[in-house]
Amino acid sequence: MSDTAENATDYRDTVFLPQTDFPMRAGLPQREPEWLDRWERMGIYDRLRTKQGRTPFILHDGPPYANGHLHIGHALNKVLKDFITRSQQMMGRDARYVPGWDCHGLPIEWKIEEQYRQKQQNKDDVDIVEFRQECRAFAQGWVETQREEFKRLGIIGKWEDPYLTMNYHAEAVIAAEFMKLLMNGALYQGSKPVMWSPVEKTALAEAEVEYHDHTSHTIWVRFGVQASQGIWGTEKPVSVVIWTTTPWTIPQNRAVAYNPTIAYGLYRVGEVAENATAKTGELLVLADALAEGVMKSAKVADFERVRDVTASEMEGIVLAHPFRGVEGGAGEWDYDVPLLPGDHVTDDAGTGFVHTAPSHGDDDYQLGLRFNLPMTYNVEPDGSYRADLPIFGGQAILTPEGAEGPANVSVIKQLAYAGALLAKGKIKHSYPHSWRSKAPLIYRNTPQWFAAIDRKLDDGMGEYGDTIRTRALTSIDKLVRWTPQTGRNRLYSMIENRPDWVLSRQRAWGVPLTCFVKRGTRPDDADFLLRDQRVNDRIIEAFEKDGADIWYHADFKVRMLEGVADPDAYDQVMDVLDVWFDSGSTHAFVIRDRADGSPDGIADLYLEGTDQHRGWFHSSLLQASATKGRAPYKGVLTHGFTLDEKGMKMSKSLGNTTAPADVIKEYGADILRLWVAQSDYTADLRIGKEILKGTADSYRRLRNTLRFVLGNLDGFTEAERVRPADMPELEQWVLHRLAQIDHHLRKGYDAYDFQGVFQTVFQFATVDLSAFYFDIRKDALYCDAPDSPNRRAARTVLDILFHRLVTWLAPVLPFTMEDVWLSRFPSEDDSVHLHDFPVTPADWLNEPLARKWDGIRRTRRAVTAALEIKRTDKTIGASLEAAPVVHVEDAEVLEALKSVDFADICITSGLSLTADPAPSEAFRLPDVAGVGVVFEAAEGEKCQRCWKILPDVGSHAHPGTCARCDAALS
Template sequence: MSDTTTTQTDAGPDYRDTVFLPQTDFPMRAGLPQREPDWLARWERLGVYDQLRAKKSRTPFILHDGPPYANGNLHIGHALNKVLKDFITRSQQMMGRDARYVPGWDCHGLPIEWKIEEQYRERQQRKDDVDVVEFRQECRAFAQGWVETQREQFKRLGVIGKWEDPYLTMNYHAEAVIAAEFMKLLMNGALYQGSKPVMWSPVEKTALAEAEVEYHDHTSHTIWVRFKVQPSQGIWETVKDASVVIWTTTPWTMPQNRAVAYNPAISYGIYEVGAVAENATARVGELLVLADALAEGVMKSAKVEGFTRLRDVTPADMEGVLLAHPFRGIEGGAGEWDFDVPLLPGDHVTEDAGTGFVHTAPSHGDDDYQLGLKFGLPMTYNVEADGTYRTDLPIFGGQAILTPEGKEGPANVSVIKQLSYAGALLAKGKIKHSYPHSWRSKAPLIYRNTPQWFAAIDKVLADGMGEYGDTIRSRALTSIDKLVRWTPQTGRNRLYSMIENRPDWVLSRQRAWGVPLTCFVKKGARPDAEDFLLRDQRVNDRIIEAFEKDGADIWYHADFKARMLDGIADPAAYDQVMDVLDVWFDSGSTHAFVIRDRVDGSPDGIADLYLEGTDQHRGWFHSSLLQACATKGRAPYKGVLTHGFTLDEKGMKMSKSLGNTVAPADVIKEYGADILRLWVAQSDYTADLRIGKEILKGTADSYRRLRNTLRFVLGNLDGFTEAERVQPEDMPELEQWVLHRLAQIDAQLRHGYDAYDFQSVFQSVFQFATVELSAFYFDIRKDALYCDAPDALRRRSVRTLLDLLFHRLVTWLAPVLPFTMEDVWLSRFPSEEDSVHLHDFPVTPASWLNDDLAAKWDVVRRARRVVTAALEIKRTEKVIGASLEAAPVVHVEDGAMLAALQSVDFAEICITSGLSLTADPAPAEAFRLSEVPGVGVVFEEAPGEKCERCWKILPDVGSHAHPGTCARCDAVLG
């Protein structure tokens, strides 16, 4: 620079125009809520997703989208889920793979059907009066509307995918494939019709899958009931009028009782009632058979104030014993319950609660049903689909267990009163406990025996796909152990346990909106007869072809059966099944019509990853595993990742009634989608995640710090050209140390992205950017950037390093902060056709790693901490205003550390104008840090005058051609 660039004033020369300050248009304020939609439009115009697919010779990576339900606006859990998926697809793509993501929607099922029925009820219109195809079309239109709404909401999150061509379970091809997958069960022998208790919603009038059930606190009636022991051999010849006592929380099941269970491993006794309270229903002198561990509690509940244990009751004593049904001989019973019920052994009976005896109604509980199967107990059909007793049931006919609104009906109280009239009620009460509810209607559920269609999970399948087992269960368990990578590993244990212990899969639902069970049954044939189901691949092929052309609605056309069976079987001899498939079978089949059948899928129909919340161990992960094991012999995924639920800042479950919900749209409106994405990246998704105003404020602060780092890089790269570039081996040590850290972080980051550990990925980059760079490296190198000559090796090295940093930081962070990194990228490389998301992570040479250099600079940085801490005290005491006013003396005891510090410009590293290093012992007044022993700092003021250009205080200032400058600045000015 020449003298003409210097302005002489009374206060001295002004060299501001000679300093190379950062220049950038990248704004300090992000303005994300306003600017993000423009980037979305830009990516759509560029066709970024399709451009990425056009990159050849890449290994495919398929993250298969678990379909959200198309019936409402997105909640924060949706955002968490989709953002995690986007982190994965973007990072896998930028690591060199072909990361495909096809979003999809679950469109059939009860929630949508329920919404249409609600609309009917508002219009006082009956669903049964509407043609089923017309009703289904209304459901289809409702689902389509929400697909469009949710699609825009998902896109606003910055999620990249094939949004213009998603998969929908209600598309004709999807419905055809779902039917085809179902018919594979028909053909391989897994499908059967059985009458057994299933979880039933009286409100919705349909069976529910376990995944559709949630548990809430519920207050139930609880009763203790006497079952009179009938005269028999053994001790019962001498023990007269004894009663076995059961305890239940479902009084309404008592009319269906067909046995009482006991456990031979439990100790039992006969107890005689002594004194009783005034209002007790127990009778003085009566004999009660109870588990010894529970007898005292039973007596207390029955208000018995004194009792005596008379004798043991052994397993041999209970073998073959018959009991009278509590309603035997009841007035108005019409003989309905005039029979004995057996006392039967059962391992499911415990001493945890109750009496040690379990009332058994095979039609209303799985343990009861299994005991019934074992001992040939009769099934009952007393409870109708709406939760009322059959109208011709004596005494209780037509009474509701649950009302249409999901409230308790009169049945429980009515049964309790009749037990009391019959003298069978020993005690009653109420209990608050966890109870199953429908996750849609929120109404309580019951177990109800109904004819349903099942997939047998322990039957040997006739399909020739036995590599991983011959049954659905064995294939599923083998897949879990040998074929799937679990993130976190705890997911494996949870799903394994569920599969290991689950019953057969209930496939049928008694509803209208779904894919029908495409099968025909022979009229008059028993369900266990060989010819009960029509098994003919020609019929199956006709159905598939019809569904491909017209969708599943065609099943409900009057002539459909005749058309399908024409020339193959007599239509008059067969009934058409009108139930619809469990929607979990729909979503469980998606591997076939999405991964297998689409051009952007994979012919083997196997995804690299399924990703959903932890509740999907009993949902989509579960049903997909069972379905695929039944139809393709193995799991449809190589990996499963599960995330936790979203909670408010206090760790409470979000609820509209509590007013603590956080809507993604509200966060985006205030902060922008990148802040929401950053919240995900900073959280441990394997546990439940908290979110709220204060947490988001902290996230926004982290974002600002990171943005400032990137702005510094951009500003100091202004005008950088290849002519400036310096090779790594020619750079100063400090730059070589940063290159070493880049190589380390590159390896950590790639491993972290591959392990789906986004929290560690972001934290490693964030700490590097804001601590090692901003607070250390940039702080030191500002002087070189601003004041060195443009052709100086040190300044060129810094600028070269900033270029290398730029390409890595911006691409590394692009999967997490796609909007911001696009902004950064275009600020440096403006282009109408380019995008940061079209680039991969740069290859980082392993030669940059230098462990010896890194060890040396760890020593330098430790010593620097002592100096900066000492100077901070002087700044606080207002002895100095800036560190450049100091020239401290640093006493170093360790010879190796001293040598390391002497080999660098330690004053430059500590940002002081001067600095002396000595091996002399530090005086008592020297500043020390306990965590860095052997280093003492004695403060000294820097001698000399302040350079008006670089602000260092040096003895030579004022002795050069340019007034008020040091030697370095004088030389730069020329």
């Protein structure tokens, strides 16, 4: 007999609904700072260091510049590092992370100079030590700001004791590392063209250069063949034509290069346009592949090819400089210009001949070395011609603001006046710029200090080679694990082809090149450099005590050389080291020298963006190869750049930037971290409002899963625990999946595959658990008696799930997992981050059971799909109103279904299984072969407690209940 709605008994209080204070809404922006304070009070990082017997894992931090607020690229980088250190720690290692900052160099010095310029002050009028102290204070201020911004992201590390390249010990070690080059023979002074910033008045490293579109003048210039009568079968003058996009380098020309493998011809100019500078009848030598293009640029209407000009015919040809004999030239350019063979010449563009100025280009310089061409010193540090250069003296190539000066136009006009200009134009092309001032750069010949990367070193560290280059290349191939592997190829190619390392900078803020040169000697003289370990040790000791500023004190040279050498016989070098040498040396003063480092100075991992193949990865490899004989890292991981949602580069001017602080303010740091985990960091990553909304949705789904686990573990005690062997098959299947995931997750974390790790756990949580296991076991958890085997097994599995899901996800979502952990285990002295990933027994793996349940789940999909149709057409309101008949052709699958309570698994009140052929009206899923479902309504009354429709409802002591619920109530 059934109860009516009016007199039905209310059993709501007897159902074990989930109980938890864990909120649906995370409130991360407001609550995350509380956890940060908590972790700081607990000293989580230092407590983890006290765990004994663990293998160290050192992720060495690539130092950001201390000169501005964090951008999204910083956040990506630091979050990836945090994923690694947290996961390595929770897998049983001692994962150490010491954050650091790059504090020297142009980025900071430039900021101080900007302040001076705003006040109309001249930096050169300020005492250098006072200026350096201003730089130090500026850097320290930004270190404090960035430290708090990094900590807000949930990054765990030794924040109270970071490394700074401007700390006295760091400066002493950087100097000591430099002096190793002095002693092992790698250091030399050379005069060669280097990338030079006229605005910043210093040499730049390749890593400090970025390329932007730039519009340059382009000119075609005649170099007359001297005594050309009779050469190549003609009595008329002949000109070799060059093409260049740097007219300002023409006054420095010392040769013209050709390639013996290119086909050349002698061409006679025919009709020309009215305003052309080409002349009818003149004879020009050009590469055949480029002749037509040159004639078009020169406005030549028609021309003829007179004859071949062979490579052998060009040997020994001498040209005249286009300014030879020019009025006002004072004989400056009255020298012979040889025509020389060069492999760098191509017929892809230009004329097939290359104007060669050895002081202003590397190819030019190499050709100059080969043929002993003289160097020129016509260009000053500010990018202007030397004052006494005839005609062009004092004219600027670039202005102090980085704009084009008058030099290019003046040279072009003078070429036209001299009759050497064949044609002119403009070209838009990719051109090097300073990454700080954003101004164009030039190649300029200056005396600089270099590390010779192909010179045999005298240091007794030849296990991986005798030169910096061979040690670096051997390290890349044999000693380093690359993530992704493409990073290996990129860095190998760079090291294989790079020139010597320019170590010197003509700046003030940095570690000085701590060496002395003997007056009256040349760089190639044996006694040019003072090499004495006693002096080196004094310098190191002085820097340890007073920092590198002491180098600039008036009596420093005398103190250092006293009793060793005559101070008056030596000059003190006042250049500062390339800042990349600073950061390249961090392996020595961070990994080697700190108590939380490693005596061998070798890190397990360096992790930065792909641009650091030419930056920190590169400089660290070169520096360590020079001073310790090998790479300072065992592994290198690179990540891509951050783009907006459309795949565009972020730019403040475009308004498409995403600031970490803004994301944290709206969503919380865990959402930003989850965006990183969901992305493929090996490629460029997109971020924006819509992407973050999707990330937040994934977070909510995951949070709901964890809330279900917490709610259904309310009051769980060890007395309830069930041994795996005594669990129903469904619970044993969950344990099998946990064993699979544990293996996959540890392998993924070790491979730094965070996207794969998160997707595996997320799919398990939302598909295997929420949509399958939880859905099935809700009935037992809510309605079974507390001591029922199904409920106890389910709660035992939920406890097992809790410890794994919360720790597995803690490296990715540290704030949320701390919240989950403390919701169950509130404690002033505990944290999820003090625990390791639980050990998962290997015998939980059960492949035969997994295969059986694969068949059960496939069949269940067919049943739930059939019931969904009936729910949609309003035949039923819920699956418990059904008792379908399921036709199964496969005998093995049918046997498996009969061995379990398939009605419970399908969440129906009843279910019949049969091997009979399915009738034509049966529902079928195309991808579940051999299964047909015929809908039948459940017979009986609805249990007022569990809502199942069963024939026995109403026949028990408790009104309106089924036998199971009646027993539970009793």
